[in-house]
Amino acid sequence: MTRRNRHHERAERDGEHDEPRVADGGHERPADTDGGHERSPTPLEDVGAVGRAFRVEELPPLSSVARWFVTTNHKDVGVLYVVTSLFFLVFGGVLALLMRAELWTPAADLLGANAYNQAVSIHGMVMVFWFLSPLAFGFANYMVPLQIGAEDLAFPRLNALSYWFYLFSGLLLGASFFQEGAFSGGWTMYAPLNVPVYTPELGATTTVLALLLFVASITVSSVNFLTTMHRMRAPGLTLRKLPLFTWTILLTVWMMLFAFAALGAALVILTSDRVLGTTYFAAETAGGSLLWAHLFWFFGHPEVYIVFFPALGVMAEIFQTFSGRRLVGRKWFILAMVLVALQSFAVWMHHMFLTSINLQVKTLFMITTIGISLPFDLMVFALIYTLVKGKVRFETPFLFAFGALALFILGGITGVFLGAVVLDYEFRGTYWVVAHFHYVMVGGVTGLVGGLYYWFPKMTGRMYDETLGKLHFALYFVGFNLLYFPMFVAWETPRRVFVYDVSLLPWHQLSTVGGFLLGASFLVMFYNLTRSLWAGDRVEGNPWDYTTTAEWAVPSPPPLENYPEGTPTYARGKLEFLAPSAVRSLGRTGADGGTDEASTPSTDGGTVVRDRSSAPVVPETDFDEGGHDEHHASHASPWPFVVGVAAFFALLGLSGVNEGGLYLVLLAVGLLLGTVGFVAFGLEPFHVPEMVAAERWPFAGVENAKLGVWIFLASDVVLFGAFVGSYAFIRVAFGWTAWEPVPHDPFPGLVNTYLLLTSSFAVVLALVAAKRRSRAGLVGSLVVTFLLGVAFLVNKAVEWQELFHEGLTLSTGVRTSTFYLTTGLHAAHVVVGLLILLYLIARALRGGYLDDDRPVEYFGLYWHFVDIVWLFLFPLFYIF
């Protein structure tokens, strides 16, 4: 019997696919879904038949192109992220080389002003957004589930959706060059340069929309990773024992969840300014320019750590493996990272020392900024001391990790200068800043390149060429320092300007030589990795000594299901694999399948294993038979790709919606395709991995889907918070009490409050009816909720119509802009809720939710949240 057949036979015996169930709080319930529905009892069979029409039955083999369009498997998605991010590295790198070529002489003689500005702006965006983080998240996608002992991420299709949003956002960015030119106001998009008066090109709007789609990708991804890492850790794998790379990803996604919500708010407002004509960031708006800086840097400074933390995790893993030594001060290292993650949200105004913010707040943020360097000092010393105590092997991954540390130290020290107000007055806007952040950011890249070499054999089953790897490092390190160090010397060069003082010529020419050398070093890497993919030595399991993490406990590349022959557990203090029957027994012992952390022995104080024989044991399986290429229908779905394509068309159409014509067609096609994609997404039956027994702190007792909804809502709190904060900020700048509410009469707002409160109550009744198995009550309550939501929108439309007639439009001034946009964003949430309601009503009419009311409950969480937001918008916009 082949392994594949054995697996399917076992799956059928265990009911793994037909009746997925999970212990939750002692009650057996059907397993979670990520928007789709599981095979359900008879009342829904007709819906199931529709759903089956949308289903891809077989995951195509790895050699098939189709596989890469339908896969949802975390390892496939990880590979897609890595490959795509390397494509964007080339894209951003070519732009950088164009800039360096322009700077070969002090005159503007190659690109011209606008082309240079576009190259600078898009280079920065591509490298920060589309290359650095996605490369890290390629590794995270691939390694985190393996490291925590999960079969996949909590919501595999949402993971694929994140990837497609990422890819299409990058393609949208590329398309912006062909719409009169891409955005040219710098990667920070400072106001008022970001409004059409200064950057009128359609492509500039597309750039903003591309970034908005990227934010959507990040948000979906954050929800997915947080749910996975908090709910799907192998028994015994407490947070304290998490591998360091997974720790850094955990902190990164927490930062991403909140930081990107603020950026999302800024981008929605900017899109509105560019497309709808609101005036938040117009030059004449009181506080408009500062508002952008606050919103952008509230995101932007955590973004530095969002970019750097995964590289730090890679460095820590590599240092341990190649020194044969557990990280010195591991728990202090983790604590320092937690501190930095928290502090990262309290330092953003050091980017605004040259603005008109008051001296008190500058002083406060100088203190917090200098303070954030202290935990980093601890981390750096922990890494150095680990090497001192260990026995270092200078192989390619270590060289890059060590190089990253050296570069980061220099980048960190030069950054402290910028944290001091008085020095910042001198250095701001010069090449000192450029050199500093490249030492930090590209220092991070250096660590991630080390990760690429480190995990290449794991991901491909082949070994790269060590000599070429070392040659790459030598060229890279020399090229890097030749490129960026002269910028410290020529620091007086103004940033983002294509001409400079002729006395600085030698330093800039040195930089240009370094830039081309750095670029050439990547050609060596691409050649090495591509050739090794086909002709490298085969790696059966673990090519490295002293590894400690679980991904090395499975063959290379890992099988599709990660751990098909046994579920990983750390319950006895070390990695072991349990048979399915033992896992089920374990799952029944604890509430929610969790285990008692206090009763499990700690491995945190243990030592690194000394050799391969004592590394986590690779189960004896015949993976070659199926390996990574094993077929499993549950891993395939075409709908994330379809929704990604729809987003591309819709946003491209939106960029030129005021032009009409083709853009309107694109918008319509995108919206139609998106509707089809989402409905099919919801109807498609899809098996979602669920762990019977797992560590789930601190969210034991909260199912995966419910936790996902709550995490999303926490991000939405920041989104709305940033909107309300923007409104408050502009009112303060305007003079709070001099500001009159736009509606003359609070009565329409009060009526809408009544409508929403009543609709919230109706959702509560719907859930009560579902629990009582009353189909009529459920359908009736949902229909009432829908009608009340529609009434809310109609009332709002009538109110807006009257205001428009009075000449109070979105463009009248910032007072009307804030009113229409903030309440409009809320109305958009209501519209999304109504669309979900239509879906729920259609299924409820066919008998849905009487056996499983969770979708109604989860919708209620969203709808009540929308209600809560209105409870604050009403007094702020109608009474005061």
Next chain:
Amino acid sequence: MSRLRLYVAIYVVLFAFATMQVFVEGLGLSYWTGFWAVIGLSAVKALLVAGYYQHLRFEPRSLSYLMLVGLTAAVVLTAAAAYSIS
């Protein structure tokens, strides 16, 4: 009190508080007293909806903390930004 009756009672309170908010202006309070009174009423309503309609009161406390973290981030941004230009 049955759970349904509790939900109805909360709905009545929410309805009444919303109505009260509009009439605070007529009480002759100073601007800022009135402002904070109305925002306070909104906060109470929000807590009732979150605690009972969203069942946060009956969920693990970690979910409440999760939402508080988001709220804190929003408040920090708003307060610090507003203070920076005051």
